[in-house]
Amino acid sequence: MKPNEKLIDATADVLGRLLRFEYPADGVLSAYFREQRALQSRDRAFIAEHAYLVLRRLRWLRAIAGEHAGARKLLIAALARIQGLGVKQLAPLVSRKEAEWLETLAQSKADELSLGERTDLPDWVIERLSAQMDEAALLSLARALNQQAPLDLRINLMKTDREAVMATLANNGLTAEPGRYSPWALRLNERPSLSKNPLYEKGIIEVQDEGSQLLALLLAPRRGEMVVDFCAGAGGKTLAIGAMMRSTGRLYAFDVSEKRLIKMRPRVARSGLSNVHPVLIDSEADTKVKRLAGKIDRVLVDAPCSGLGTLRRNPDLKWRQTPQAVTELVAKQRAILAGASRLVKAGGRLVYATCSLLNEENRGVVDDFLASHPDFVRVPVNELLAAARIELDTGIDLELRPDLHGTDGFYAAVLERRAADGKQEQKNEE
Numbered sequence: 001m002k003p004n005e006k007l008i009d010a011t012a013d014v015l016g017r018l019l020r021f022e023y024p025a026d027g028v029l030s031a032y033f034r035e036q037r038a039l040q041s042r043d044r045a046f047i048a049e050h051a052y053l054v055l056r057r058l059r060w061l062r063a064i065a066g067e068h069a070g071a072r073k074l075l076i077a078a079l080a081r082i083q084g085l086g087v088k089q090l091a092p093l094v095s096r097k098e099a100e101w102l103e104t105l106a107q108s109k110a111d112e113l114s115l116g117e118r119t120d121l122p123d124w125v126i127e128r129l130s131a132q133m134d135e136a137a138l139l140s141l142a143r144a145l146n147q148q149a150p151l152d153l154r155i156n157l158m159k160t161d162r163e164a165v166m167a168t169l170a171n172n173g174l175t176a177e178p179g180r181y182s183p184w185a186l187r188l189n190e191r192p193s194l195s196k197n198p199l200y201e202k203g204i205i206e207v208q209d210e211g212s213q214l215l216a217l218l219l220a221p222r223r224g225e226m227v228v229d230f231c232a233g234a235g236g237k238t239l240a241i242g243a244m245m246r247s248t249g250r251l252y253a254f255d256v257s258e259k260r261l262i263k264m265r266p267r268v269a270r271s272g273l274s275n276v277h278p279v280l281i282d283s284e285a286d287t288k289v290k291r292l293a294g295k296i297d298r299v300l301v302d303a304p305c306s307g308l309g310t311l312r313r314n315p316d317l318k319w320r321q322t323p324q325a326v327t328e329l330v331a332k333q334r335a336i337l338a339g340a341s342r343l344v345k346a347g348g349r350l351v352y353a354t355c356s357l358l359n360e361e362n363r364g365v366v367d368d369f370l371a372s373h374p375d376f377v378r379v380p381v382n383e384l385l386a387a388a389r390i391e392l393d394t395g396i397d398l399e400l401r402p403d404l405h406g407t408d409g410f411y412a413a414v415l416e417r418r419a420a421d422g423k424q425e426q427k428n429e430e
């Protein structure tokens with residue numbers, strides 16, 4: 001879609017609000033669109049796409065446009081230098097002064113830019129990622145994090161199968177490919193709004209990144225079991241777990257946020273699941289948690305985290321997160337994992353997961369937990385995936401990256417509580 005003056009003004013306006021970084025970008029955009037009801041859906045798509053483009057490439061844009069360039073200048077620079085709009089195309093949309101300024105934009109050369117400017121990441125993130133990977137891997141990861149995420153669906157196998165959904169989508173003019181790893185995943189080749197689509201309204205499809213689906217697969221819940229989704233939020237993973245249990249057994253969905261648990265309700269209703277029991281807890285030490293100690297077959301801890309693996313969807317996070325916040329998150333993650341582990345019965349499974357890329361939130365938390373909980377052992381994720389015939393090997397833990405796997409960045413470790421006789425449970429995956 002070609003920009004016009006009105007769209008540039010509107011995008012610059014909302015970008016000005018986003019660049020204050022006071023609230024999450026998706027909330028700011030939704031509030032803006034609620035205010036501006038006259039905007040057509042194509043206009044909204046343009047505004048969202050271009051505001052996010054500037055958020056993704058902010059550090060590089062500031063390097064070429066000047067540290068103090070405001071929202072409008074950053075947007076015009078993005079249109080010219082990232083989208084490749086020529087001076088002729090932009091001239092009717094910008095003032096003469098702005099057109100002259102565009103001509104003077106620094107012709108930056110890659111080797112003159114810092115790693116932070118090339119990757120569009122803050123220094124503190126680069127410092128941490130550089131300790132985990134070489135520069136080529138970091139550049140490849142950063143490039144992928146700066147792309148728009150694809151639209152992945154999870155098919156509710158309680159209601160239908162993947163081929164039937166592909167056929168229905170095709171009848172609606174939408175093409176999709178089966179996911180690379182998850183047996184329930186479809187990746188759409190377009191990004192339509194699905195909220196009014198009958199497949200969505202009937203709970204046949206849910207929007208869920210393929211990486212997120214794999215976390216439910218690693219938990220591998222079975223029919224009739226007692227399962228806890230400890231940080232269930234609005235139920236993204238709960239729904240996948242409940243379907244794997246074929247709506248049998250008991251699936252407790254714990255969270256400290258009532259707002260998120262309330263959002264889960266219509267999703268559960270659409271899905272047709274009758275085994276989900278949302279439970280509001282005040283913390284991981286809540287008495288409702290204590291009452292279930294040692295009784296649960298499988299526990300998923302999808303811990304609150306920095307979210308740096310989801311920068312494709314939430315590019316503002318990289319500018320809003322801080323090293324101090326990560327330190328606080330790590331303390332919380334440790335406490336939640338230790339609290340949740342008490343639920344697991346002998347021989348039961350505990351999966352710790354995040355959508356962070358930082359070792360300190362991932363294997364750091366798990367290694368510390370194992371060091372102080374000798375009754376738990378790590379189960380190699382690559383062996384579990386091979387047994388489930390999923391062609392994916394990231395080693396002993398799951399470590400997904402957008403550049404390598406096409407998913408958001410996810411981490412998961414699978415732990416098992418030693419059986420009462422001290423042996424590890426016989427692995428008998430479905």
Ligand SMILES: C[S@@+](CC[C@H](N)C(=O)[O-])C[C@H]1O[C@@H](n2cnc3c(N)ncnc32)[C@H](O)[C@@H]1O
Pocket residue numbers: 230231232233234235236237238254255256257260281282283284302303304305336
């Ligand atoms: C990564 S999100 C979960 C996303 C969710 N599992 C999904 O798939 O949509 C982390 C969740 O942990 C919750 N949380 C934070 N502290 C918690 C605690 N102490 N006990 C349980 N949940 C907690 C947050 O409210 C948030 O919903």
